[in-house]
Amino acid sequence: MPEPRVKALTLRINGRAFTVPAGTSVAAALALAGDFVSRSDLGGRPRGPLCGMGVCFECRATVDGVPEVLTCLTPCREDLEVVTDA
């Protein structure tokens, strides 16, 4: 059976380029960029996505210059610029 072709797209996380299949959420893509970290807590310790459903706010990061975006509700787009607070 032929493999269904999945479109790939490229985004940048903290300045580094990553290629992901279309349909990947930004939160899921954070795992490619290292320790799966989205933000730092008040004591400077790393935090990553928790609920995956837009409830807990742990996955928030700066996306295309907009701060505090819930990355678990944000699909990756071509040329998206993600900056984590960590």
Add this chain to the structure above:
Amino acid sequence: MREACDLVVIGAGPGGLAAACRAAEAGLDVLVLDAQPEPGGQVWRGEARKGTNRLARRWLSRFAASGARFRPGARVVAAPEPGLLLVEEGPSSLAVRYGRLVLATGARERFLPFPGWTLPGVLGVSGLQVLVKDGLPIRDRRVVLAGTGPLLLAAAATIHAHGGEVLLVAEQAPAARHWGFALQLWRYPDKLIQGAVLSAGLAGVRTATESWVLEARGERRLESVRMSVGGREEELACDYLGAAWGLVPNLELARLFGCEVSRGAVVVDDRMETRVPRIHAVGELLGIGGVDQALVTGEMAGLAASEQPVPDALVSAWRRVRVFAEALARHDAPRPELRRLATPQTLLCRCEDVPLSALEGCRDLREARLYARLGMGSCQGRTCGAAAEALFGWAAEDVRPPCLPARIGSLRLPPETPPTPKRAS
């Protein structure tokens, strides 16, 4: 921007979709709001693109053909007067005038704090499942799951199917309660099939009852977990831990509207109308009952909102679903050991970094908010609230607007936009 409609539905999961379909098919101008980019809610997340689940496909195409309008990425932040919602959509704000409202806000996972639960790599059970469905690379990653009930098995099946190495599925319920629940499923043929499919997908995966997580360990991210497995301690090196125990309804908006809530569920009549006139509630808001309950109650609310009679068949279907929901609630109730996992240093509120020790002397949620800032951060107590209830029995308080972090601009009525053609109602 401003919008007007006969019926606004908040939440595009199965309950919201069923309500919207029934009302729009009867000629109502229906507007559906959801925080996600696509309809389907959490349970049918990604189905709008993939179309692998037959039931989801059926309802999503019915919804697309119904004439109901869908606004993705929409979060309700306030309801300043009856018939008016203030909504944030990414960088813009929206005011919605409505005649009736259906709350279909679904549920979230019940998180309980344990040492190390704030490490990256520790997620909810369904949280990890959702991220895997959304493209988290999981092939050959080592995964431990700790939770309860059918959702635990569903998450394990998804992760296993995506090539993840599921080291252990830890079910908290005692063996007798777990198997007793499983044996009851014969009364619900659909659920029996689901259960059989799930178990078949998990052949060879280690599953244990009376088991839970004690601690997550790691420096910058999760490296290992310490588990209690049937009374014995075990340490497992792993990349991901999914840990959460069942679901709790998302009651914030229902509380904001002043709907009566009793024993953790919104009180409704046979038309799914809450104690606040013209506001209906469906699905998990009525007590965790899954897709079947969402569809049945959604249809009932959609029919009632468009002043159609509710067929007896739907009413009796709802009664049957409630029996299942009550069995599920008994099965998923967190065991006492899970309430004692946190140490004094363990953070309870992850937004404001409030450790358990900071709550000493607090007698209720209000004092914990005032003195220790529990639940005062970004998520507004959505994560720690259910934990505080499980740990201390503190009941949730009234919800005040804004019920989510919002821009100041979203809290006033946006300027009038050129009128959109309105249907006669």
